[in-house]
Amino acid sequence: MASGWLDYTDQSIRGHPEKVYRAANRGEGIILHSVVGDLPGHSVPSRFLLDDRDALGRFTPYAAASVQFIVYRDGHIRQLYPYTASTWTSGGPEANTGYWSVELEGGGPGNHSEPITLNAAFTMTRLVDSWSRVTGHKPSPARIFGHKDAAARWNYAPTACPSGRYDWWLNLLFEKGVTDTMMTISDLMELGPRVARLERIICGWGGLSVTARTDNLSVLGAVLGWRPAVGQQIRLTGQQALAYLDMMENNMWLGLQMAQEEIARLKGQKEGGQ
Numbered sequence: 695m696a697s698g699w700l701d702y703t704d705q706s707i708r709g710h711p712e713k714v715y716r717a718a719n720r721g722e723g724i725i726l727h728s729v730v731g732d733l734p735g736h737s738v739p740s741r742f743l744l745d746d747r748d749a750l751g752r753f754t755p756y757a758a759a760s761v762q763f764i765v766y767r768d769g770h771i772r773q774l775y776p777y778t779a780s781t782w783t784s785g786g787p788e789a790n791t792g793y794w795s796v797e798l799e800g801g802g803p804g805n806h807s808e809p810i811t812l813n814a815a816f817t818m819t820r821l822v823d824s825w826s827r828v829t830g831h832k833p834s835p836a837r838i839f840g841h842k843d844a845a846a847r848w849n850y851a852p853t854a855c856p857s858g859r860y861d862w863w864l865n866l867l868f869e870k871g872v873t874d875t876m877m878t879i880s881d882l883m884e885l886g887p888r889v890a891r892l893e894r895i896i897c898g899w900g901g902l903s904v905t906a907r908t909d910n911l912s913v914l915g916a917v918l919g920w921r922p923a924v925g926q927q928i929r930l931t932g933q934q935a936l937a938y939l940d941m942m943e944n945n946m947w948l949g950l951q952m953a954q955e956e957i958a959r960l961k962g963q964k965e966g967g968q
Contacts, residue, residue: 697776698775698776698777698778698779699773699776699777700773700777700821700824702771702820703763703771703772703773704736704770704771704772704773705772705773706772707738707743707772707774708774708775709742709743709760709761709774709775709779709781710742710743710744710745710760712753713742713753713758713759713760713781713782714760714775714779714780714781714782715780715781715782715787715790715791717780717787717791718778718779718780718791719762719777719778719779719780719791719792719793719794720791720792720793721777721792721793721794721825721828721829721831722792722793722829722831722837723792723793723794723825723831723836723837723838723839724793724794724795724796724821724822724825724837724838725783725784725789725793725794725795725796725839725840725841725844726796726798726838726839726840726841726856726859726860727761727783727784727795727796727797727798727840727841727855727856728797728798728800728801728806728855728856728857728859729764729797729798729799729800729801730801730802730803730806730855731799731800731801731802731803732799732800732802733764733766733799736766736770736772738764738772738774739797741756741757741759742759742760742761742774744756744757745757758782759782759783760774760775760781760782760783761774761775761781761783761795761796761797762774762775762776762777762779762781762783762794762795762796763794763795763796763797763821764796764797764798764799765796765797765798765799765814765817765818765821766799766814767799767800767811767813767814768811768813768814769811769813769814769816769817770817771817771821777794777825777828781795783795783797783841784841784844784850785841785844785845785848785850785851785853786844786848786850788848789844789847789848789850793844794825796818796821798810798814798818798856798859798860799814800859801856801857801859806854806857806859807857807858807859808859809859809861809862810859810860810862810863812879812882812883812886813883815862815863815866815879816876816879816880816883818860818863819863819867819872819875819876819879820876822838822867822872823872823876826872833867833868833871833872834868835864835868838864838867840855840856840860841853841855841856842854842855842856863875863879866878866879893936893939894936897930897931897932897935897936897939901929901930901931901932901935902929902930902931902935902938902939903927903928903929903930904927904928904929904930904938905925905926905927905928906922906923906924906925906926906927906928907924908924910942911924913938913941913942914928914938916937916941917930917934917937917938917941918934
């Protein structure tokens with residue numbers, strides 16, 4: 695890490711060599727940003743690579759941007775500059791020369807508050823661990839915060855970035871510390887596939903009882919091919935049940951609810967047969 699490059703980052707694309715301050719980065723903390731959009735194929739937002747200049751040879755306002763790290767939804771991390779470089783990311787010289795900068799994929803139009811994914815959260819925790827080892831600092835709200843907080847601290851132009859996208863991870867990080875946060879996120883990453891398998895077992899076995907409500911009518915209509923009346927009881931089985939769980943986007947809760955219902959049903963059958 696002495697060179698300023700982390701051994702687990704993708705360094706296949708390097709940032710524009712002129713888009714940095716002369717002053718080295720002091721590593722006092724990390725400032726968090728949101729890309730506001732998708733980056734297919736682990737691509738890099740064009741503004742970070744453009745060389746567009748005005749008549750005086752200065753970078754245009756859109757092209758005058760650079761960042762050290764980009765973290766993608768799947769946990770991939772790209773490093774465009776060494777962490778010793780001071781990039782043009784956080785609104786002004788105090789933030790840019792004092793703090794590492796990281797952009798998070800997602801949070802596009804209509805979904806600005808899209809939460810950080812588990813994979814991205816694990817990578818961010820690893821990045822914080824690297825920062826802590828390099829600088830000797832411990833993570834705290836005074837050292838790891840969003841662009842909007844930097845704007846308020848140094849009176850830069852106001853911004854909503856990163857729109858609360860990191861909040862659940864930051865709460866976990868500050869409550870538990872780096873090591874425990876890594877362990878917790880690893881457990882959560884394992885839980886998702888297990889719940890998905892449980893749902894598929896239950897759906898194939900006993901099906902799913904659903905009451906038609908105003909908030910699930912459209913999903914039921916799409917799954918069944920016809921629209922039930924509010925209050926009507928529907929029994930979904932197999933692929934219909936799985937499609938309903940996926941489209942409602944609360945699979946974990948519904949999967950556990952089904953498990954409880956099936957256990958109660960089997961218990962009732964057993965007691966009734968005695």
